[in-house]
Amino acid sequence: MSTRNDQPASGAQGVVLVTGAAGFIGSHVSAALLRGGHCVVGVDNFDPFYPRDIKQRNLRRIEIQASGGRSTQGSFEFIEGDITDEQSLIAAREGRPLDGVIHLAARAGVRPSIDDPVGYAHANVTATACVLQAATKLKARRVVIASSSSVYGDNTKAPFREDADVSEPISPYAATKRACELMGYTHWHLTKMPTAMLRFFTVYGPGQRPDLAISQFMRKAMNNEEITLFGDLSTSRDYTYIDDIVAGVIAAYQRIDRFGYRVWNLGNSSPVTLGRLIESIGTVAGRALRTRNLPGRPGDVQHTYASLDRAKQELGYTPSVEFLKGLQMQWEDLRSQQG
Template sequence: MARSKTILVTGGAGFIGSHLAEALLARNDRVVVLDNFDPFYEESIKRRYIQKAQKSSDYRLVEGDIRDSDTLERLFAEKSFDAVIHLAARAGVRPSIEDPVEYCSVNVDGTSKLLEACRNHRVETFVFGSSSSVYGNNRKVPFAEDDPVDRPISPYAATKKAGEVICHTYHHLYGMKIACLRFFTVYGPRQRPEMAIHKFVRKIFNEETLDQYGDGGSARDYTFVADIVRGIVAAMERASSYHIWNLGGSECLKLSELIAAIASEVGKPAKIRQLPLQAGDVDQTWADITRAREELDWKAETTHGEGLKQFISWYREHAGVGRSE
């Protein structure tokens, strides 16, 4: 059995981070979570997400901001980390258009300060949660890691591209082992309330009208959170230099198909209001996972049908039909 590790997970109280923390604890790793409980959505929701992990003696929660160098210095001085998995970020394409300065502050400045703390305290392995949004509106599909990513169409995408570039610089200068993981539309239990699947499920359950931007022809490569977590752990274990890996389901689902599938699973019709496409939204995402399959022995295992069933089951039990969270 591999020796247990001490791992820092930034953003570890959020959607992906809370699942990751539980998976690491299940491997007998020691987990320190750094999260500032940003009011992007209700703090109480995140508090519930970490209750299971907090029962473990190998779990520690530190409340703080990745942009606070003093907080980082104290944390890294107290603990010697085998790896840092950096998931803390301002998320979302549309909100980034409203507040690009804050997105740059958190996603670029925060990432830089975290990398500097890792350098100062000789952390060898750094995993960066990037995004499929870096591909912009590339016409070549599926998206492969070597495709051009120099034309982002939202501030969020630009900050994720910037994070990858900063990571490469720290690998080049200081020899850090770094994995940049381009996540493709992650969904599943604990998904953020403003994200499409969560919002559509809530609206259909409550028999409310949902907003559909465009004619329903836009498509996304939806990836179940448990598959993403497996990919993160595999990348942490196999990072040996500087890597970029796509983590996606490698299967596209049109928006109209997604809404129909949710309505079928919920057992109620969808009431749809069609609106114009929004600035910053890409037409399509689709992951080429050849590299992840070959180098990480990874592929998504959860079908859209299975994943939606799991999410809706979780929603019924935890979010509560008729509630707005």
């Protein structure tokens, strides 16, 4: 399927290829690029990790930006294709000059990667090699790639700094993300194409992936179902609102040419314990949640906590969405879908 809302015009800021455009973060990033006047070509294969209709809803969010009054210069084209097939990527350009690539497609999720390390290596590492090779052939001017806070493993001193030792990832997913960072470095070394690696810290907000805790807990809260909690209530995550992440991705895209190869944390630097998360979702739901506790599961780290010194100084990245407010927006979005 190829959805064309508009022929990509020669927008002032060039064509940006976004992989994983139908996903949670990719759809928000694409919409923001359109608002900024970019022409976006999105590629996604509707990987069955979660239902296609959720991804189609994400695409509608982009299409509204492309056809709505707020986007005056940008245009959006969607190509259904697998990025491990080079032709999908080459087709995305169709002879037009490519400004850059924002590579967000991946198999995400820590726990499922333990059962399918081979699938994760293919979807993440092989796919990233394909994207980097295509970026070279298509003469992209820059590339921005999604990494993950999971690369810090369980032994990193908090808050996690980008120059910490990341040689001990504790899940196949984290290991694939670290491998992608290393491939990004090699790509920059060989081609001198500016290459940014972004370590996202658990992203939430409207459209959040359905496998992630906030999304799951909210759906259960809506149906007054019992929520299973794994691990100690003191485990914590540095939840980061989607609009803050999008601002960081766009800043990295705009500034990476000053740095060559660079890794940036995009987090909130304000970890929330599992106990506080449950209380906070109870607050937005207007009722106490029913929970039961089970032991922690292998592959899950105890804590995540971003140092933002580098991202603040070099990207001007300053996350601003307060946790309860962000939860409220995700809750409202979920309610609008359900009813």
